[in-house]
Amino acid sequence: MGQLLTVQAIGEQGLLKRLQSFCPVDLVGDDAAVLTTQPGRSLVVTTDVLVDGVHFSNQTTSSEDAGWRAAAANLSDLAAMGATPLGLTVGLSLPGDTAVDWVEGLYRGLTACLSPYKTPIVGGDICRSPVLSVAITAFGEVEPNRIMRRSAARPGDAIVVTGVHGASKAGLEILLQPELGRSLNADDRAILIQAHQRPQPRLDVVELLGELSQETAIDQQRKGDVRKAQSPPSLPLTPYPSPLTRIASMDSSDGLADAVLQLCRASGVGARLERSQIPFPPALTPWVGIEQALDWALYGGEDFELVLCLPLLKAQALVQQLGKGAAIVGITTTAPGVWLVDKTQTVPEQQLTLEQGFQHFGAV
Amino acid sequence: MGQLLTVQAIGEQGLLKRLQSFCPVDLVGDDAAVLTTQPGRSLVVTTDVLVDGVHFSNQTTSSEDAGWRAAAANLSDLAAMGATPLGLTVGLSLPGDTAVDWVEGLYRGLTACLSPYKTPIVGGDICRSPVLSVAITAFGEVEPNRIMRRSAARPGDAIVVTGVHGASKAGLEILLQPELGRSLNADDRAILIQAHQRPQPRLDVVELLGELSQETAIDQQRKGDVRKAQSPPSLPLTPYPSPLTRIASMDSSDGLADAVLQLCRASGVGARLERSQIPFPPALTPWVGIEQALDWALYGGEDFELVLCLPLLKAQALVQQLGKGAAIVGITTTAPGVWLVDKTQTVPEQQLTLEQGFQHFGAV
Structure with missing residues (x-):
């Protein structure tokens, strides 16, 4: 050696x-x-x-x-x-x-x-x-005109996550205690470990939002051109920059709960998150159960997805475009507080707070 | 308490x-x-x-x-x-x-x-x-067109320092060993300690170089206007941006020797520095002698002055504008190597090297 x-x-x-x-x-x-x-x-x-x-x-x-x-x-x-x-x-x-x-x-x-x-x-x-x-x-x-700030949410916005949550924390747990992951098949184990070791920043979402906004601009211009059919045809039909749909945004590096809480605090709104809508990696709930999966999704952190608040119709279009893992997980409200709710009303409503999240010095 | x-x-x-x-x-x-x-x-x-x-x-x-x-x-x-x-x-x-x-x-x-x-x-x-x-x-x-790079020096450039060197190291020594500074008067002591504790970044030099370059541009435009006297008088006589005189630049945070050596290496030139031209704070040489003062100026570091290489006439104009402490300390050469020389030929020429300067890990 x-x-x-x-x-x-x-x-x-x-x-x-x-x-x-x-x-x-x-x-x-x-x-x-x-x-x-x-x-x-x-x-x-x-x-x-x-x-x-x-x-x-x-x-x-x-x-x-x-x-x-x-x-x-x-x-x-x-x-x-x-x-x-x-x-x-x-x-x-x-x-x-x-x-x-x-x-x-x-x-x-x-x-x-x-x-x-x-x-x-x-x-x-x-x-x-x-x-x-x-x-x-x-x-x-x-x-x-494309800056996305935390403070841009309004009551009634859909809350979108761009992908699954809890995967990074699950991967970390497997790395720390390999015996935990023994019941998983090799592929699922690899996916979760990969999520922890090689998270993907969602710059593709930025690009997609740019394209969506350009399409909207072209649509609007086309409509304008129809109405202005008598005008000289000198206006070229090319994409041009237009203000994005108002979008509040934050990444979920400190967990989904932290992101929603920070967005709500910055925007002066509350939120209701639906338990059943929060997307996990497919292997997660069969392996650790729904409560552990929820805990890792909300507080595990380091999934590096984006959490966005925007009008419902736009949110639906965005989620469809994003595909795998993207979901509307809740809605912003005038009433304060961030609540985790169960539409089947089996589990009582639970208020989420910043204190439950990760604190660098609090943990010392 | x-x-x-x-x-x-x-x-x-x-x-x-x-x-x-x-x-x-x-x-x-x-x-x-x-x-x-x-x-x-x-x-x-x-x-x-x-x-x-x-x-x-x-x-x-x-x-x-x-x-x-x-x-x-x-x-x-x-x-x-x-x-x-x-x-x-x-x-x-x-x-x-x-x-x-x-x-x-x-x-x-x-x-x-x-x-x-x-x-x-x-x-x-x-x-x-x-x-x-x-x-x-x-x-x-x-x-x-105003970026100043280390690699811009040409043989025959004047080497300008924007202020005195050795002051910061002298201030540090006084702080570490207060008895050293006892022979200095209180004002001089305060000036040296201030140089160490509150160094001034030379952003004023950037502003001055901008003004000098604008003046040059106006001069050139005036000359142009005289030659083009028959042209319509519609061209306004206002300052406009012009390329700066070519200037190589580096700060002296790691000492004057290091700055000159780095400038020379990046530009593929050598340099001759004249011992008697290196500016010290007035109290320095009477207090510690010329050899110690030179050592602190060359290797002490943290004076945060600029070291510039530029054509002689421009260098003279700049030094005059800068005033106190600014000086032409040497000249760049085709011959390689950075030499400290004595125009009175009392002290033998001495080659400066990077190894004499401060090395974070070498010193461990």
Whole structure:
């Protein structure tokens, strides 16, 4: 067995040189990276810090997976705002005895997640620290009339989730206690573990919403053209940007309950979620039962789906387009509070609160 | 004595609520912050990680000073690119027993440094960690024809520093060993300590270069108008953007030697620096002697001045405009290597190398 090459052995400059191979050549080597943005778009910025032993551990997370998940979490925040990604920066704090292979694995995971979206790592900083941590800042751009804010929900909106919930938590539990998953078949086990290790940021939803909104614009223009048939035919029938349907949005990184609660708080509305409408991965309820599945969906977190509030007709069209796992899970209300309800009235109504969700310091 | 309020005691949400008072209201409360950029400008991004015990310590740095210096370091990177700042994000890793007042002090320091430039803190993340660290990402914007890169130097350029060097290291030494500074008068001592604790990012230089370039543009336009006197007088005589004089640029955060070496490496040139031209704070050489002063100027770091390479005539005009401390310290050469030379030929020529500079991991 050869000895592991450590960060200390190759020094900061040596490590930087290796990591630069993961970054576009023209963005490396200055005090800061320069990126081109499209005219008229707004800049969107988000940041996350991950700490060894808190957000990842060698038991459940390879450095590739840690990198993938860090990138996914930040791209998910951009998706939640309706933005498309431009790039991200990586700030590394490393003990000197960190294996170089671990750091390169992290970058492999980051770039694997980023590459379908042609999103570069545009810079970073490395420093010595007793504890390994990774700080990511991602930035993207969005047309101002397509920004999706948490505060945009109105009473009577449908609440849409873009996919199943509880899968990431289920995958984590299987990784932590492999005997738990023994009753699952190999495919189902793999799907749940994949959901935890390689979550997909829903940038495809942003693209789809853009297309839906363009179709709406064309429809409206066609109708306009029919009514204005006498006008000169000089107006071309091309798609043009139009304001999106008003959509409130947040990602479900801290669980579905947290997302709905935050949306409601920001918008000054309440909500009723229907138990039977919350979508789980198919294998989940047969395996752990409905109550455990619900708990993982509501509070497990890290599914990185989008939770959207929008008018019912638009919501139905969107869910149909999204397909697998997407669902209308409830409705926003004038009455305050977020309630989990059972349309069969077998289970009593239950109020959801932020305190039940994950709290970084509360758990210490 | 009352007990200190800790981060653990108020929880993540409680801390976030307090820190949001340092951020613009309209940028808080979504998955990401949205900022407006000016059309046609490029986005510039830079990131830094600071770790307790490595980059700051309670012995020499209050949390206000740590915040100020973190902001200054990032604004300095933007200035080195010729950019003006748009905002920054703060990623905090905190042990649960960190005093809330420490964290608020950090934010007070950050905002104190940022406020003259109307630059907001646009978001952040807080997480639990055994070690306190601060990851900052700053972004700014620049007209594409005004980007200053390290690689733009040509042989025969004058090398300009925008101010004195060695001051920050001198201030640090006084803080670490107060008896060292006893022979200095109180004013000089305060100036050096201030240079270490409250360095000024040279965004004023970016503004000045913009003005100089506009003046040049007006001059050129005037000349053009004289030659085109027969043309219709409809062309208004207003300033318009023109490409800047080609300028290579880097900040001196890791010392003057490092900056010159990096500029030369990126541009494929060598350099000769004249010992007698390197500007020190007035009190420095009488206090510690020329060799110690030179060492601190070249390798001390954290002076956060800009080091620029540009044609001699432009360099002279710039130094005159900048005034106090600014100087032409040398010239770039076709011959490789960076040499410290003595025009009186009393001291032998000395080649400078990157290895003499500060290396985060090499020093472990």
